[in-house]
Amino acid sequence: EVQLVESGGGLVQPGGSLRLSCAASGFTFSSSEMNWVRQAPGKGLEWVSYISTSGNTIYYRESVKGRFTISRDNAKNSLYLQMNSLTAEDTAVYYCARGYTTWGGFENWGQGTLVTVSS
Amino acid sequence: QSALTQPASVSGSPGQSITISCTGTSSDIGNYDLVSWYQQHPGKAPKVMIYEVTKRPSGVSNRFSGSKSGNTASLTISGLQAEDEADYYCCSYANTRNFWLFGGGTKLTVL
Numbered sequence: 001e002v003q004l005v006e007s008g009g010g011l012v013q014p015g016g017s018l019r020l021s022c023a024a025s026g027f028t029f030s031s032s033e034m035n036w037v038r039q040a041p042g043k044g045l046e047w048v049s050y051i052s053t054s055g056n057t058i059y060y061r062e063s064v065k066g067r068f069t070i071s072r073d074n075a076k077n078s079l080y081l082q083m084n085s086l087t088a089e090d091t092a093v094y095y096c097a098r099g100y101t102t103w104g105g106f107e108n109w110g111q112g113t114l115v116t117v118s119s
Numbered sequence: 120q121s122a123l124t125q126p127a128s129v130s131g132s133p134g135q136s137i138t139i140s141c142t143g144t145s146s147d148i149g150n151y152d153l154v155s156w157y158q159q160h161p162g163k164a165p166k167v168m169i170y171e172v173t174k175r176p177s178g179v180s181n182r183f184s185g186s187k188s189g190n191t192a193s194l195t196i197s198g199l200q201a202e203d204e205a206d207y208y209c210c211s212y213a214n215t216r217n218f219w220l221f222g223g224g225t226k227l228t229v230l
Contacts, residue, residue, distance in 0.1 A: 035219075037165075044122065045157070045165065045208050047219040059218055095164060103212050103219075105155025105170035112164055 002026040002108045004096045009113030016086050016117070022079040022096030022110055030074040033099040035106060036081050038092035046092075049081065050099070063089070086117045123148065123209055125222035132230045136197040139225045141209030142190060147220055149190040153212035156185060156194045159224075160205045168207075169194060196227075204229045 008020040020036070036048040049070040050059040058070055069082040079096055093114050097106040124142040131137040141148070141156075148154055154172045157165035167176055169185035172192065182197045192211070196203055209222040 044224045045210070045221040047210075047221065050218060059215075061218070062216075100170055102153070102171060104153045104172075104174070105167055105210060106157075106165075107167060107170070107176070109164040109166070 002098070004098065004108055004110035006094065006096050006110045006113040009094065009115045011116045011118065012086055013119050014087055014117055017082070017084045018086065018115060020081040020083065020094055020096075020113060020115070022081075024077045024079065024096075024098075027098070027108075029072075029077040033101065034070075034072060034079045035097045035099050036070060036079075037095045037097050037106065037109075038090075039095070039112070040089075040092040043092075048094070051079070083115070086115075088117050091115060091117045123211060123220050123222035125207075125209060125225045127223070128226045128228065130228040130230055131196075131199045133199050133201065135199050136195060137199060137227065139194045139196075139207055139209075139227070141192045141194070141211075141222045143192070143211055143220070144190055147190075147211040147213040147217075148187065148192050150214075151212050152187065154185065154187055154192040155210045156183075156192075157208045157210065158203075158205045159208065165208065199229050201229050203227060 003025045005023045051070045067085045071080045093112040095112045096110040098108040156169040159165045172187045207225045213220045
């Protein structure tokens with residue numbers, strides 16, 4: 001059974017930092033392209049970042065470029081998102097999502113971890 | 120680039136069919152056969168129902184089907200059941216600047 005389990009969310013002050021983790025199991029993580037997708041409270045889904053199987057190719061949405069860093073450790077079957085200079089607009093549930101190799105969608109999702117940016 | 124456009128809400132009675140539209144542009148939906156649809160129940164993670172416009176993942180009921188015409192994609196649910204009541208989101212690969220765009224979501228109510 002495919003499992004994606006996020007952790008690391010919490011309450012952080014504006015300007016602060018947080019590191020999210022996603023533990024993967026039930027599939028070959030090293031062969032899977034991974035993403036972070038977020039959802040602000042009561043709002044829709046928003047793609048955040050993508051990382052290729054090797055980690056050599058990385059993409060971000062414009063609003064997080066220069067502040068967020070996606071990474072992975074294939075030996076540990078884990079995905080990460082380092083978030084710096086957080087603002088209230090970053091408040092959301094962050095989901096780890098496995099992408100289809102065709103880029104045709106997101107095949108598996110974790111349960112999400114809530115990040116709240118507030119003073 | 121703006122999100123894809125979906126109706127805020129749709130409704131139908133048990134057994135009926137409903138269609139949810141998702142309108143984009145020639146830069147996203149119209150340019151790629153990479154549209155997907157997600158079902159999300161309150162407090163739960165999204166679940167893929169359709170990917171690559173028409174493909175249905177293993178385990179998803181064949182009551183769910185997808186299509187695309189020009190810049191608009193559609194999700195059709197036939198034989199509505201109470202358990203189908205949820206929020207539905209469309210998504211399309213856009214380009215190497217915006218990558219994946221989501222629609223604003225459609226709340227489906229089963230009357």
